Amino acid sequence: SAVISQKPSRDICQRGTSLTIQCQVDSQVTMMFWYRQQPGQSLTLIATANQGSEATYESGFVIDKFPISRPNLTFSTLTVSNMSPEDSSIYLCSVGVPGQYGYTFGSGTRLTVV
Amino acid sequence: DAKTTQPPSMDCAEGRAANLPCNHSTISGNEYVYWYRQIHSQGPQYIIHGLKNNETNEMASLIITEDRKSSTLILPHATLRDTAVYYCIGAYKYIFGTGTRLKVLA
Numbered sequence: 052s053a054v055i056s057q058k059p060s061r062d063i064c065q066r067g068t069s070l071t072i073q074c075q076v077d078s079q080v081t082m083m084f085w086y087r088q089q090p091g092q093s094l095t096l097i098a099t100a101n102q103g104s105e106a107t108y109e110s111g112f113v114i115d116k117f118p119i120s121r122p123n124l125t126f127s128t129l130t131v132s133n134m135s136p137e138d139s140s141i142y143l144c145s146v147g148v149p150g151q152y153g154y155t156f157g158s159g160t161r162l163t164v165v
Numbered sequence: 166d167a168k169t170t171q172p173p174s175m176d177c178a179e180g181r182a183a184n185l186p187c188n189h190s191t192i193s194g195n196e197y198v199y200w201y202r203q204i205h206s207q208g209p210q211y212i213i214h215g216l217k218n219n220e221t222n223e224m225a226s227l228i229i230t231e232d233r234k235s236s237t238l239i240l241p242h243a244t245l246r247d248t249a250v251y252y253c254i255g256a257y258k259y260i261f262g263t264g265t266r267l268k269v270l271a
Contacts, residue, residue, distance in 0.1 A: 084259065093252070094209070094261040143208050145259070153199060153211030154259065 057157035074144035079124035082147035183240040187253030
């Protein structure tokens with residue numbers, strides 16, 4: 052199965068700043084998604100990262116707050132912009148690999164905003 | 166995308182079968198049902214999926230009702246390491262519900 056490297060694994064950031072999270076996969080993938088998991092909650096889909104075009108955002112998430120890049124089939128970034136304490140969450144990337152059942156999830160980035 | 170409903174929590178004795186139900190009454194005819202689990206502090210892990218027929222793999226069995234409105238994930242011999250949150254998803258795009266927190270008791 053695909054191996055995902057998600058960086059950083061955790062960070063503590065000041066409010067008003069931005070953090071860029073990287074998701075690197077060891078093989079070419081078709082689908083890439085970004086999720087947020089707030090403390091004690093389920094996962095919420097932020098957006099689908101589309102290769103070579105703008106990401107598709109879910110209701111309640113906007114590009115200005117969560118810009119996403121996907122320059123190729125193995126890499127994507129999610130930026131959390133102008134952070135507030137409410138952005139404190141675990142952010143996970145997920146990928147679909149051709150010929151593999153189900154999607155593979157990264158181990159997540161634990162973000163704390165102070 | 167299908168909305169799923171699961172009981173918030175369940176307990177199961179170690180060594181016994183754990184049967185986790187999921188209601189997905191709005192699922193469409195060509196949407197697969199997927200099951201994942203999330204062990205504390207890790208990303209979700211794929212378990213099994215199915216469309217119409219019952220499925221079995223090395224981790225679990227999946228029973229889907231004939232009308233496809235519900236399914237049951239069966240862990241045949243639960244161990245302490247199976248303690249996790251289990252998510253049932255019915256969609257092309259993964260919209261996670263609240264899941265079932267399974268606690269396996271020694």
